[in-house]
Amino acid sequence: xxxxxxxxxxxxxxxxxxxxxxxxxxxxxxxxxxxxxxxxxxxxxxxxxxxxxxxxxxxxxxxxxxxxxxxxxxxxxxxxxxxxxxxxxxxxxxxxxxxxxxxxxxxxxxxxxxxxxxxxxxxxxxxxxxxxxxxxxxxxxxxxxxxxxxxxxxxxxxxxxxxxxxxxxxxxxxxxxxxxxxxxxxxxxxxx
Amino acid sequence: xxxxxxxxxxxxxxxxxxxxxxxxxxxxxxxxxxxxxxxxxxxxxxxxxxxxxxxxxxxxxxxxxxxxxxxxxxxxxxxxxxxxxxxxxxxxxxxxxxxxxxxxxxxxxxxxxxxxxxxxxxxxxxxxxxxxxxxxxxxxxxxxxxxxxxxxxxxxxxxxxxxxxxxxxxxxxxxxxxxxxxxxxxxxxxxxxxxxxxxxxxxxxxxxxxxxxxxxxxxxxxxxxxxxxxxxxxxxxxxxxxxxxxxxxxxxxxxxxxxxxxxxxxxxxxxxxxxxxxxxxxxxxxxxxxxxxxxxxxxxxxxxxxxxxxxxxxxxxxxxxxxxxxxxxxxxxxxxxxxxxxxxxxxxxxxxxxxxxxxxxxxxxxxxxxxxxxxxxxxxxxxxxxxxxxxxxxxxxxxxxxxxxxxxxxxxxxxxxxxxxxxxxxxxxxxxxxxxxxxxxxxxxxxxxxxxxxx
Numbered sequence: 001x002x003x004x005x006x007x008x009x010x011x012x013x014x015x016x017x018x019x020x021x022x023x024x025x026x027x028x029x030x031x032x033x034x035x036x037x038x039x040x041x042x043x044x045x046x047x048x049x050x051x052x053x054x055x056x057x058x059x060x061x062x063x064x065x066x067x068x069x070x071x072x073x074x075x076x077x078x079x080x081x082x083x084x085x086x087x088x089x090x091x092x093x094x095x096x097x098x099x100x101x102x103x104x105x106x107x108x109x110x111x112x113x114x115x116x117x118x119x120x121x122x123x124x125x126x127x128x129x130x131x132x133x134x135x136x137x138x139x140x141x142x143x144x145x146x147x148x149x150x151x152x153x154x155x156x157x158x159x160x161x162x163x164x165x166x167x168x169x170x171x172x173x174x175x176x177x178x179x180x181x182x183x184x185x186x187x188x189x190x191x192x
Numbered sequence: 193x194x195x196x197x198x199x200x201x202x203x204x205x206x207x208x209x210x211x212x213x214x215x216x217x218x219x220x221x222x223x224x225x226x227x228x229x230x231x232x233x234x235x236x237x238x239x240x241x242x243x244x245x246x247x248x249x250x251x252x253x254x255x256x257x258x259x260x261x262x263x264x265x266x267x268x269x270x271x272x273x274x275x276x277x278x279x280x281x282x283x284x285x286x287x288x289x290x291x292x293x294x295x296x297x298x299x300x301x302x303x304x305x306x307x308x309x310x311x312x313x314x315x316x317x318x319x320x321x322x323x324x325x326x327x328x329x330x331x332x333x334x335x336x337x338x339x340x341x342x343x344x345x346x347x348x349x350x351x352x353x354x355x356x357x358x359x360x361x362x363x364x365x366x367x368x369x370x371x372x373x374x375x376x377x378x379x380x381x382x383x384x385x386x387x388x389x390x391x392x393x394x395x396x397x398x399x400x401x402x403x404x405x406x407x408x409x410x411x412x413x414x415x416x417x418x419x420x421x422x423x424x425x426x427x428x429x430x431x432x433x434x435x436x437x438x439x440x441x442x443x444x445x446x447x448x449x450x451x452x453x454x455x456x457x458x459x460x461x462x463x464x465x466x467x468x469x470x471x472x473x474x475x476x477x478x479x480x481x482x483x484x485x486x487x488x489x490x491x492x493x494x495x496x497x498x499x500x501x502x503x504x505x506x507x508x509x510x511x512x513x514x515x516x517x518x519x520x521x522x523x524x525x526x527x528x529x530x531x532x533x534x535x536x537x538x539x540x541x542x543x544x545x546x547x548x549x550x551x552x553x554x555x556x557x558x559x560x561x562x563x564x565x566x567x568x569x570x571x572x573x574x575x576x577x578x579x580x581x582x583x584x585x586x587x588x589x590x591x592x593x594x595x596x597x598x599x600x601x602x603x604x605x606x607x608x609x610x611x612x613x614x615x616x617x618x619x620x621x622x623x624x625x626x627x628x629x630x631x632x633x634x635x636x637x638x639x640x641x642x643x644x645x646x647x
Contacts, residue, residue, distance in 0.1 A: 010476070014484040019250040020247060041453055113454075128410045151436065159464075164457060172323070174368060175219070181376060182322065182383070
């Protein structure tokens with residue numbers, strides 16, 4: 001008998017009565033102004049939210065927020081200020097410590113300020129290795145809670161995906177909050 | 193005296209550290225309370241989490257097979273390990289076949305449980321912890337003292353001295369931001385040079401064959417971004433039915449554990465990237481037997497959030513190293529007893545039965561009630577403390593008769609008049625340094641009652 005069979009046999013003999021799958025019998029919270037709640041909660045977690053002005057371009061937003069950025073990696077056509085096309089890079093290690101990565105996200109979650117990114121670039125290293133990360137999402141694509149988020153079509157078909165709710169952080173030294181543990185030091189979500 | 197009380201003496205001796213530890217953890221508990229208050233349906237969520245877990249456990253074999261089917265269809269490779277030894281062997285075999293020498297791993301309590309790191313190090317695999325707290329503990333050659341906050345018992349000056357030695361940081365600089373960024377720089381090459389990455393698993397979604405991994409640092413995801421072999425290890429209880437269930441658990445996990453609305457990163461691994469492999473190891477190591485113990489199977493609902501530790505008055509004031517099992521607090525007391533009552537029963541007294549753990553647990557595990565139940569079992573298991581047994585027998589005799597009872601009280605009043613040195617010494621188990629014996633009330637309730645009734 002192999003280990004799988006052994007484990008399954010032990011589980012079959014656990015004497016536990018079958019229990020039904022519970023139905024969602026309550027209504028999760030909703031927010032009067034989802035966008036506002038999203039922005040507040042993202043910022044509470046150390047992230048930054050920017051609403052694009054009418055007529056503003058992504059390049060202008062990048063210049064406004066990250067004037068110092070020299071190496072900018074993006075596959076987005078509208079980011080003409082990009083200096084690196086991350087999909088043309090063979091070794092993901094080359095994307096580590098670029099000043100800024102600009103990527104597309106699918107939607108935001110109001111209750112926790114998270115953005116769903118389904119990997120659509122070649123190396124996910126950019127999401128975690130860039131010193132600053134800018135995530136662009138459609139302004140109207142914000143859901144109330146994780147209940148709605150996890151059943152969205154964008155969270156149904158992907159290879160790798162991640163809910164990101166701010167910059168990488170830690171409080172492992174005396175509970176003092178520090179941004180930039182291993183991943184990006186700053187995260188900006190652009191609502192356009 | 194229990195093994196916990198004995199071990200706690202060292203922690204308690206440093207009053208300043210104890211006070212800091214107590215305050216720091218209670219602050220996390222308060223953050224959790226504030227998060228809870230922002231979710232009106234909090235108690236519904238807890239009930240839902242508990243019921244989903246129980247449902248899953250009642251069909252665990254089916255869900256594991258469903259997960260295996262879907263994960264395999266996604267291109268992952270699934271392995272089963274009956275015990276710790278088999279898990280370690282499977283990990284080693286994968287690394288060996290891959291020609292790996294350098295492993296970068298994110299936090300996994302299962303790896304601790306199985307003694308995996310020493311096993312791999314003995315075979316020449318450099319194993320680097322990438323979570324900052326875990327890395328601090330690894331460099332200190334000490335185990336974590338909390339499952340979510342591994343370095344909670346280490347002070348910033350100690351980290352400063354450690355990093356000065358290990359990373360050449362400025363002498364005397366113990367600023368957390370400075371030290372964290374020094375660790376970031378020091379770990380960069382470890383991430384980039386690793387040829388194998390390992391993560392734990394917070395949730396394995398049966399219906400989609402996806403793995404959910406939650407971190408704040410992003411260390412798990414950075415780790416899996418370079419090496420083309422990713423090994424994910426998980427206890428069999430980590431499987432959940434579907435994405436709807438994931439929605440429920442991700443709302444509870446970080447709010448309960450660290451008082452955040454969600455972890456910074458909640459990653460879903462579904463298909464390996466081109467040219468990469470993901471191997472998932474499903475580990476039993478006792479869990480299928482625990483499931484058969486009706487009084488304690490609830491422990492398998494645990495999300496490993498750590499809320500029970502943060503709230504526990506005994507844990508906060510005695511620290512993780514006072515417990516003989518590698519997981520401390522109410523969770524560890526219970527898991528230790530499931531693992532081996534003989535080896536770990538010294539922890540069951542580390543509980544005031546306040547049941548605060550049961551009230552904060554996001555999966556509604558009756559942790560406190562279970563500790564009480566274990567205490568009731570001690571005598572049957574032949575593990576009851578003979579001193580306590582004798583004391584209970586003696587009290588039973590004294591309280592069994594009216595005259596003996598009032599005689600006992602009179603004796604107590606006399607004993608109270610004895611010099612303090614006679615009363616407050618090691619022979620009196622109720623005496624503790626720094627705490628005076630409470631005085632007897634001037635009159636017994638019975639005497640008071642009789643007098644009042646006459647009026």
